[in-house]
Amino acid sequence: MIRSAVFLILAALAAAFALSLAGESGRASIVWLGWRTDTTATTLLILVLLVSFLAFSAWRLVLWVAETPRRAAAARAESRRRQEIEALTRGFTAVAAGDGAEARRLAAKAADLSAEAPALARLLSARAAETAEDPAAAEAAWTAMLAFPDLRLAARRGLTTLALTRGDRASAVQHAEAAFALARTARWAWRVLLEARLEAGDWEAARDLLKTGQDRRIVSPEVAERGRAALLAASAAQLDLTGDVRARSRAADYALEAARLQPGFAPGVVMAARLLSGQGKAGRAAQVIENAWKVAPHPALWLALRDLKTQETPRERAGRLATLAALNPGARESRILTVEAALTGGDAARAVELARGLEAEPLTARIAGLMARAAFAAGRPDEARVWRGRGIAAPGEPDWSDLDPEGRAFAYQPADWARLAVSFAETGELIHPRHERREPGLSDLPDLPMSYAEQDFTGLEAPAPFPIGEGLQGEEDDEPDLIPPPAAPPPARRRLARPPRDAK
Structure with missing residues (x-):
């Protein structure tokens, strides 16, 4: 408005100046209350503009004076807003730095100053109480936030965290369920609910929650499929323990579905093969194992096969194992299986030859035991003893730890199945709870005689990579050679569900 008035005044002055230059100043007469004034038109125009400008300035001055209280109030509000923003900023910085006392002081100051951002002040109060390790004050702050719709989700998460911290799983689940109903993409709430279902061993509810997570795009379809396969295998293991015929039939269906979804998940495949075998469907069980071997070979698979x-001869059994190894010949487990097949078939020379191909592999107790068995079968007991000695100090293989001392595969507790499900769903890799706990598993090393035997190494490679006796335990150098070496190594006891009958 001021700009418009100034522009009009300047324009009028310019017009008057132009008229005066042109010599046509004109004449004007003013009669008012008996008075008469004669002047030029240019002078009158200038006087009118001057009076108008003075009147306009006086009016603006009156308005400025009238608006002084409002301007003062606005200035005070702006100063208060700046102080509030500064208190909130410094308060959240103190929370991030772990300074609980300073955070609480600034939270109280922000609450006193809050006008435009009361939600942030309440949130800072709750976080400051948590940082100051005052759970009672934090719970009170989070609970107060439940009264505000915009803050309910954050309040539920804060209350869930507090409940989990004090070990109150029931309250945590209650708050997580409420949060999951409020927000479709609350991943933290979904995770709390899933962990609660897994901890309780409620595999069916966990599968339903996993499906919900996939529908809400909390997890990807790949993660959901892997998790569902692992949970189906856990359900099959749980039902199998009941011994009920119907339950075992459902367990077989669950295990088959798990093997179909994820052929590389060995627990589900082994479970499916064992249950199918119990139903007299050995052919279908073998097919399930073969499909899994092509994807991810595992020692429990060939033991299940x-x-x-x-009721078969050793040669027939060796042929079946060799056929399985040929499905994935490049895999390490397949090369180990070819040695096992040769030993099973009684072909010691071929077993030794194939075992030599494993010498480049990192030495484990299982590899050392296999080498010892091959050497012993070939009539080289001293070399076998050396390999056994090396195996005593060698690390075990995680996959081999999936077999318990009785040879049962994946005989896990519900907590182990829960960890298996989470790990396999997220990474696609199989963890080994028994290996992590360092529990004893199926023996890696064969039992050999304690005495040495005379042996002719003419034309053979030196059997000992280090002096005989190094790494061996429980032996004496002057022990007499009283026990002749047997013709064949004693068979290791390995079984998944029941001990196999001796091959005929």
Whole structure:
């Protein structure tokens, strides 16, 4: 408005100046209350503009004076807003720095100053109480935030965290369920609910929650599929323990579905093969194992295949194992299986030859035991003893730890199945709870005689990578050679569900 008035005045002055230059100043007469004034038109125009400007300035001055209280109030509000923002900023910085006392002081100051951002002040109060390790004050602050719709989700998360911290799983689940109902993408709430279902061993509810997570795009379809396969295997293991016929039938269906979804998840495949075998469907069980071997070979798979048939000759059994190894010949487990097949078939020379191909592999107790068995079968007991000595100090293989001392595969507790499900869903890799706990598993090393035997190494490679006796335990150098070496190594006891009958 001021700009417009100034522009009009300047324009009028310019017009008057132009008229005066042109010599046409004109004449004007003013009669007012008996008075008459004669002047030029240019002078009159200038006087009118001057009076107008003075009147306008006086009016603006009156308005400025009238608006002084409002301007003062606005200035005070702006100063208060700046102080509030500064208190909030410094308060959240103190929370991030872990300074609980300073955070609480600034939270109180922000609460006193809050006008435009009361939600942030309440949030700072709750976080400051948590940082100051005052759970009672934090719970009170979070609970107060439940009264505000915009803050309910944050309040539920804060209350859930507090409940989990004090070990109150029931309250944590209650708050997580409420939060999951408020927000479709509350991943933290979904995770709390899933962990609660897994901890309780409620595999069916966990599968339903996993499906909900996939529908809400909390987890990807790949993660959901892997998790569902692992949970199906856990359900099958749980039902199998009941011994009920119907339950075992449902367990077989669950295990088959798990093997179909994820052929590389060995627990589900082994479970499916064992249950199918119990139903007299050995052929289908073998097919399930073969499909899994192509994807991810695991020692429990070939042991399960071996136990599908008990009435067969060693040569027939060796042929079945060799056929399985040929499905994925480049895999390490397949190369180990070829040695096992040769030993099973009684072909010691081929077993030794194939075992030599494993010498480049990192030495484990299982590899050392296999080398010892091959050497012993070839009539080289001293070399076998050396390999056994090396195996005593060698690390075990995680996959081999999935077999318990009785040879049962994946005989896990519900907590182990829960960890298996989470890990396999997230990474696609199989963890080994028994290996992590360092529990004893199926023996890696064969039992050999304690005495040495005379042996002719003419034309053979030196059997000992280090002096005989190094790494061996429980032996004396002057022990007499009283026990002759047996013709064949004693068979190791390995089984998944029941001990196989001796091959005929």
